[in-house]
Amino acid sequence: MNTQLKVSKISKIYPGCIANDKVSLEFESGKIYALLGENGAGKSTLVKILSGVVKPDEGKVFLNNESIKLNSPLDAKKNNIGMVFQHFNLFETLSVFENLSIDSDKKDEDLRVLVNDILKKYNFKIDLDIPVLNLSAGQKQKVEIIRCLIRNPKVLIMDEPTSVLTEQETDDLFISLKQFSKDGILIIYITHKLKEVLSLCDEVAVMRKGKVVSVSNTIDEKIESLANKMVGENLNTIKKKINNFKNSEEILKISNLNFKSDDPYETNLNNLNLSLKKGECLGIAGISGNGQNELFQILSGEIITEGTSIMFRNKEIGKLNPRERREYLMAFSPEDRISQAAVPELKIYENVALNNFKSSNFFEKGLVNEKKIKEHSKKILSNFSVNTDNVELKSQFLSGGNLQKLIIGRELITSPELLVCFNPTWGLDVGAINYIHETLIQINEQGKSSILISTDNDELLKLSDRICVIYKGKLSKIMNADTVTAEKLGILMGGGSID
C-alpha cells in the first residue's frame, strides 16, 4: 500500500531561536527524500517532532490523509514511523538481542526468528548475543535499523546517518536504503552532505533558518545549486592571491627539532625544519596520525622542547607554556573543539575568559571581572558573526560552526602575529567553512602569519602560500603553493617522492 506523509505548518520555537517556522512538506512511499540543511537549520527539530520526542507548538502531521498525534515516541511507533537518530539510542551494556526485545511485544523465540529473517534478507552480519559496546559504528546503526524493521515501518527516517560511518559502510547503507524503498518504505534522509543527496535521493527539500526554502527533484540539481540554496547566498569560490614573501621579515623558525614520545600511540618527530614569513600561510598536509597532533602541541606549547629549537620573532620560545606563548602574540585553534579548545559545560563568556593573559585584565586581585569579560565576549560574537548575542549561553548549545567561529574569534581578537590552526573546518557545513576560510585569508592580508595543519587538501590548496607534507613524523620539502597540485600532495602523503 502507498504511504503518504504530510507535515503541515509545523512551528517550534525555543527561547531565542525559531527552530521550525511553518514547515510544510509532503512525502510519498517509493521515493527517497532528502532533507538538506546546514547545522542548526531545523532539520533535527523536525525529525524529533516526527518521532514524537519533541512536541510542536503549532501544526499537524498527516499520515495517509489522517491527522496523527505524536505526543511520545510510543505514538510514532504505533503509527509505524521508524527513526534512526544521529546519536544512537542503544543500550551499550545490553546485548544486541536485548536491545531489540526491549520494546517488542513478541515472545523471545518468535522475535529471534523474525530478526534472523531480516538479517538474511538484507545481508546483515551481526552476532545477536554480544553486548552492543563491542560493535562498530556501522553495526550499531544496523541494530537501530533492524529495531525499526521489526515493527514493519511505513516511514523510516535517517538522521545524518553517515557521519559515523566509513566509506564502505556508507555504500552498504545506501544499498540497503534503496532496497527498503523498493519494499515500499517511505524514506526520509536528513543530511548536510550534498554528494549523498545526489547519489541517493529522488527529491530534496532544503531548509534554512527553520524554513523550507526549496523542494525539487535531485536530477535537476547540482552540488553548486544545492549549496547555494543551503547557504542562501551565492558562494563565491575564494582563491587566495599568492604573494611573494622574499623581502618579508621571518617570524618563526624551527630548526632541527626532534620529539621522541614514550607513548607508543604517538608519532615521533624527526629533524623538523621550517620557517615562516610575516603575512604568510604555511599549509601542512598529511593523512591524520602522521605527527600532526604532536606538531601542533609542540607549536602551542603543550609539549615543551629545547629552548633553542623554536624561534618566534627572534625569541627562544621552546620552553614556554601555551599561556606564555600567547603573551608573545601566538594564537592556537586546536583540532578538537569540544575537548581541547572549549569547555562545553561553561558559558560562552567563561570560555572566553579561559584564554586570559596578562594584558587582558580579565582578573583583578584574584577576582573575575565579569563585566569586562562579557563586553569582550560580545565583541567576539558580533565581529565573528556567531549566531547568538547571548554570552550566558552554554557553549555546548552552539553548533559546530558557531563554536569554531567563537574559538577563532577568541584567538584573533587579540591581533596575534601568528595563528596556528589544526583542521579548523572539520565537520562544518558549507557556510561556516566559507566564513572560516575568508577569515584566515583576511589575517594574512593584514600582515599576520598562519600555519594551517589540515587533512583537507582542497582547503590547503585554497589558503596556503607554501605547502609541505608531513609523513611518519617527517616534513617534506616546502613548496610554493602555485607549483603544487592535489596529485603531488597525494603522492607525498602516501610516502612517495616527487622531483
Added chain:
Amino acid sequence: MSIDLNFIGILIGAIMASSVPLILAASGELITERSGVLNLGVEGMMIIGAISGFALMVVTDNLFFAVVGSMLSGLIISLIFGLLTQSLLTNHVATGLALTIFGIGMSAMIGKNFVGIPGKEFPLLFINLKESIPFLGPIFFGHSIILYFAFGLPFMTNYFLKKTKTGLIIRAVGDSPTSASNQGINVTLVRYSCILYGGAMCGLAGAYLSLIYTPQWIENMTGGRGWIALALVVFATWSPIKVLIGALIFGGITILQLHMQAIGLRIPVQLLSALPYIMTIIVLVVISRDSRKIKLNTPTSLGQIFYKEK
C-alpha cells in the same frame, strides 16, 4: 568431636544471621542503582525501618504489622528521595546524604520513648530440627522467616534482572535513560519504582535488627551497616550473587574476630575490628576482576539526573 562440629554449625548460623541486614539492604539498593539512581540514604532508611518496626511492635503487639510497617516506612522515606531527585531533579549524592542524616535524627526522636523496652520473641522456624540434627541443624534450621527470604533474595534478584522483561527495562534505564525514553519507556516511573523497592528492603533490613537480631531499640543501632551495604553493591560490581558472598564474608569475619578478641589473641583490637572491612573489599575486588564484566554490569547513568525534552 561432635560437640565441636555442632559449635561450628552454631557459628555458621550466627554468621548467616548477622549478614541478613546487609543482604536485604544491598539487594534493594542494587535494584535502585541498576536503574541509574544512587541513593546514599541506605543507612537512614534502615534506621527508620528499625525504629518504626520496633515502635509498631510495642504499640500493636503484632509482629506482622511491625514488619510490614517497617517496610512501608522505608518506602515512604525513600519516596521523599524520589520526589526530590526524580521530580525536582536534585543531586542524588547530596539528597541521599541528607536522607541518612534525617533518618538518624528522626529515629532518635521517635525512639526516645522506646529505649529500654524489651523486645518480643520473634518466631523461629523448624526449632526442633535445629536441635536434633548436629552441625547441619543450626545452619539450616531455627531461623526467622526473614532470614530464609534474605538468602533467597539475591538469586531472585539475579533472575529478575537477567530473565524478565521488567529486569531488562530496569537495566536499560540504568544504561541510558535518554535512549530508554526515546524508546517510549517511562524512565521516571521505572526509577521511582526502583527507589521505592530499595526503600522497602532497607526498611525490612532495619526491622530485622530491632525485632530479631537484637530485639530492642538502641539509638543508632544500625551502626554503619547501611554504608557497608552500599559499599557491598559497588565492590560486588552490581552482581546480586556477589553481594551475598560479600555479606557473608563481612558477617563471618565480624563474628570470628569477636571470638578472637574473646580468646585474647595478641593482636591489637583495632586491627581485628578493621579486619571485616579490609577482607570483604579484598575478596570482592579479587572475584570481580573481569573488567569486561564490570563494564557490562555497571549502570552507566548511575547518579545522573534525567529530565525529558519537551
